[in-house]
Amino acid sequence: MSTREQVLDAALRTLNADPTASLATIAEAAGVGRATLHRHFPGRDDLVRELGDRSLDRWEQTQDASGMADAIADGGAEAVTACLHSMFPRLVVDAEDHGFALTDSFLVCDPELAARTAALEEREVGLWRTAQAAGVVRPELPARWYLHAGYGLLVAARDALRAGDVARRDVADLVLDTLLHGIGTSTPTTTSTTTTPEGGAR
Amino acid sequence: MSTREQVLDAALRTLNADPTASLATIAEAAGVGRATLHRHFPGRDDLVRELGDRSLDRWEQTQDASGMADAIADGGAEAVTACLHSMFPRLVVDAEDHGFALTDSFLVCDPELAARTAALEEREVGLWRTAQAAGVVRPELPARWYLHAGYGLLVAARDALRAGDVARRDVADLVLDTLLHGIGTSTPTTTSTTTTPEGGAR
DNA sequence: TCCATATGAGACATCAATGTCTCATATGGA
DNA sequence: TCCATATGAGACATTGATGTCTCATATGGA
Numbered sequence: 001m002s003t004r005e006q007v008l009d010a011a012l013r014t015l016n017a018d019p020t021a022s023l024a025t026i027a028e029a030a031g032v033g034r035a036t037l038h039r040h041f042p043g044r045d046d047l048v049r050e051l052g053d054r055s056l057d058r059w060e061q062t063q064d065a066s067g068m069a070d071a072i073a074d075g076g077a078e079a080v081t082a083c084l085h086s087m088f089p090r091l092v093v094d095a096e097d098h099g100f101a102l103t104d105s106f107l108v109c110d111p112e113l114a115a116r117t118a119a120l121e122e123r124e125v126g127l128w129r130t131a132q133a134a135g136v137v138r139p140e141l142p143a144r145w146y147l148h149a150g151y152g153l154l155v156a157a158r159d160a161l162r163a164g165d166v167a168r169r170d171v172a173d174l175v176l177d178t179l180l181h182g183i184g185t186s187t188p189t190t191t192s193t194t195t196t197p198e199g200g201a202r
Numbered sequence: 203m204s205t206r207e208q209v210l211d212a213a214l215r216t217l218n219a220d221p222t223a224s225l226a227t228i229a230e231a232a233g234v235g236r237a238t239l240h241r242h243f244p245g246r247d248d249l250v251r252e253l254g255d256r257s258l259d260r261w262e263q264t265q266d267a268s269g270m271a272d273a274i275a276d277g278g279a280e281a282v283t284a285c286l287h288s289m290f291p292r293l294v295v296d297a298e299d300h301g302f303a304l305t306d307s308f309l310v311c312d313p314e315l316a317a318r319t320a321a322l323e324e325r326e327v328g329l330w331r332t333a334q335a336a337g338v339v340r341p342e343l344p345a346r347w348y349l350h351a352g353y354g355l356l357v358a359a360r361d362a363l364r365a366g367d368v369a370r371r372d373v374a375d376l377v378l379d380t381l382l383h384g385i386g387t388s389t390p391t392t393t394s395t396t397t398t399p400e401g402g403a404r
Numbered sequence: 405t406c407c408a409t410a411t412g413a414g415a416c417a418t419c420a421a422t423g424t425c426t427c428a429t430a431t432g433g434a
Numbered sequence: 435t436c437c438a439t440a441t442g443a444g445a446c447a448t449t450g451a452t453g454t455c456t457c458a459t460a461t462g463g464a
Contacts (some may be wrong), residue, residue: 018307032411032412035412136386138385138386148359163350165344165350236444237444238441241440
């Protein structure tokens, strides 16, 4: 492994644990001198930008590996469902590996990274729109909400894993199951909930 | 309003927008001198700790105002459901006002704040356990997951509002609806949840 | 062996944030 | 008016992170 990759891997691990870690800490974690780190990455911004790029690469790979493009092109319920079930387990892993990218703000600070992020988000919104058209998810809610809800549950998954509240083996199913079916026992549209006066209709 | 409260309010707003904002920025936002800020809060830690305390106060008030204790004592499905429907709209507002507390790490750094956080979390887990016993939420999933899922969706709500993707009027219903019923159209019945060959809308 | 390149150690300067200090001023009550 | 208190402005030192520099050393290929 090249020194450059050593540094990037160590930076990812270190910043994941503490987003405010200093370059000295990162260099030490990478087992290289501070000067060497500066030779490969002139400044902290360069290092962080590269990490952001890697995170977005990973996200893009996850979308590709899940067959998102094919599912959107296919448009059928089976294809969309298969895509979701392929994508979320990968996303859970991504959220753990690049967890800091979920919450940190550097993604929106750099214009180039922000543009890439927006493009990937748009791609996923396209999947959710297809899922609506295919009858897989409810059509009456804004598709963009599904994007946010999905990533909110990924944050939940990361936190739950960190707290040791759920088994790693179960967490991907838990996320997708909660996202698609919710945690309630009542059905959403049949006004079977006992107390809500206006029923479940929105 | 006392100077101390001026500073606290400005600090909340400023740190909410940028968690790395300097004390000079906060003082300026509060319309006070930097020395005055230091007179009320000897160091940054003191200020942040106070803000954390306030966030936890707010959370506690939300739990109280939602009748959580009564709902747990009652144990009935109606009481639990009413508590949830009262709590989440408040939590959405809390998440916006004290948003930075959702993700920042100072809550877990200070032992006292961490203890309060754990106590409030435990209280809410108690509500979820009651909800399971009352048949309001699915009993087969870990109650702690409901805690994480709920707060994950609050993060989603905050992000969606920031992005302008959902209307403020709708977001509380959206969160609770998504949490309880999910976004899918298929019923989460006891049979296989992996692939729904039918998948059609009801 | 010889040499180009990468590295480690560390000195050094810079910068922003922080914390402490003094002093002049304003405010409000006795 | 007189005084205690709070404040604003700003000087000052400290600290940690950052970025640049030099020099000795190691490594690997020609």
